[in-house]
Amino acid sequence: MKNSTAIAFILFIFCGLQSIAKAKPTDTLFAADLKPLGRTMINDKHNLELITSAAHFGFRFKGTECAVYVSIANAGEHNYLQYELDGVYQKKIRIEGKGSAKEPLIIKATGNGLHRVWIYKATEAHTGALIFSKIAAHDIKSLAITKLPLIEFIGNSITCGAAADDSEIPCGTGDYHDHHNAYMAYGPSVSRKLNTNFVLASVSGFGIYRTWNRDTPSIPLVYENTNFQVNSTQKWNFKTYTPRIVSIALGTNDMSKGDGTPRAAFDTAKFVATFVDFVKLVKSKYPKAQIALLSSPMMKDTSREILQRCLTNIKKQIDAAYPTDKSVATFFFEPMDPHGCSGHPSVADHQVLAKELEPFFAGLLK
Structure with missing residues (x-):
């Protein structure tokens, strides 16, 4: 009986660990990991700034949503990004100037499979930069810019x-x-x-x-x-x-x-x-x-x-x-x-x- 109890306990622990593994915490892609194109910079807070019109970067993730931590520098102002999801243009999104990236933008996708997102700055340099600190999602990876003319x-x-x-x-x-x-x-x-x-x-x-x-x-x-x-x-x-x-x-x-x-x-x-x-x-x-x-x-x-x-x-x-x-x-x-x-x-x-x-x-x- 003792052996049976021990085996049962081990199986219980093993199954628990399996469940934890399946419920893996959300992965995080930080600004320095992104591979943008356009006039951009990593600022003194190690965040990525998209500066010029249509400056952009991409990433892929698994699941039904990702969290994009984006902000602008000045409270009381606003700016815009645009994005593609799985090769299809979606829309413009207004980013309010709250002065922090604590409230993420949630991008939702259909299905639990692999999705690709490209994010673009909708406005010009004189409007101010879009500032990205991180992006969170399951199995998230940065996309490199394809080698094209x-x-x-x-x-x-x-x-x-x-x-x-x-x-x-x-x-x-x-x-x-x-x-x-x-x-x-x-x-x-x-x-x-x-x-x-x-x-x-x-x-x-x-x-x-x-x-x-x-x-x-x-x-x-x-x-x-x-x-x-x-x-x-x-x-x-x-x-x-x-x-x-x-x-x-x-x-x-x-x-x-x-x-x-x-x-x-x-x-x-x-x-x-x-x-x-x-x-x-x-x-x-x-x-x-x-x-x-x-x-x-x-x-x-x-x-x-x-x-x-x-x-x-x-x-x-x-x-x-x-x-x-x-x-x-x-x-x-x-x-x-x-x-x-x-x-x-x-x-x-x-x-x-x-x-x-x-x-x-x-x-x-x-």
Whole structure:
């Protein structure tokens, strides 16, 4: 009897241990384990900051849900992320500025199997960073960025996907960044069609030598700064990734009529000279990249013709300065009547732009 009791007790303990093993505590993926793409940084609290539009990272997990510990720096403010689940785009999620990551965002999935999630920053750098401390789920693992050709898209609010999405907050209400949708902007959209990676380096309102209503700042002044802020001391490490193509779409804001604030007429000579210098800066960062100059779908009639002539001139000057490099490519959009907020392309309009660009970039990728 004693032996039987002992055996029964051992079996009881063994079964208990088996149950504990099956009810394994949730695994945790910390910020340093994530493998992001875009302008990002690990801050002094060892958290990951997604800084620029559409900066993103991925992970996989098992089960029906995962907990994402995400916050923003300033209380009383808000920001947005977007995410894919198992290859399907889901939605934008508003992140409130509570100043901590104690209340996680729960992402739910159907079925207890293996799921893949990609998280994107919906807004631009000037909106502030999304800060991730950890992600918790069963059997969670970070996903590496697939080794594909990379396109960097330099531009303005159009490239950001700003003012494109009024699906939840109507145009004319809320804050400017409430209508951002970087995931659906033309750059990420055409990249997904062509199976390439992408990064966005864009700032709303900025041009090549002035902004939409002021004489300064401009993209060349902030391009080397990680967060695109003027006078920032945090410089971006351009060895982080190597684009196959660098697409530059600037000019809309330089040629803008502004908001009534007095400003000089558009200066074609200054535009071309500053643009040539900027392309040389980009080529110094990415010597092997193919440079592509894009016009603006917002330009019509005479303005469109002026911008196209300027871009053609810039191409000639760069090709002459770098005779052994790949020739600069140019693409001129068809004029568009935008349907987004404040005269910007809508999400649907961005898909039209992406469709226009698809054969152009496909040709450059060959």
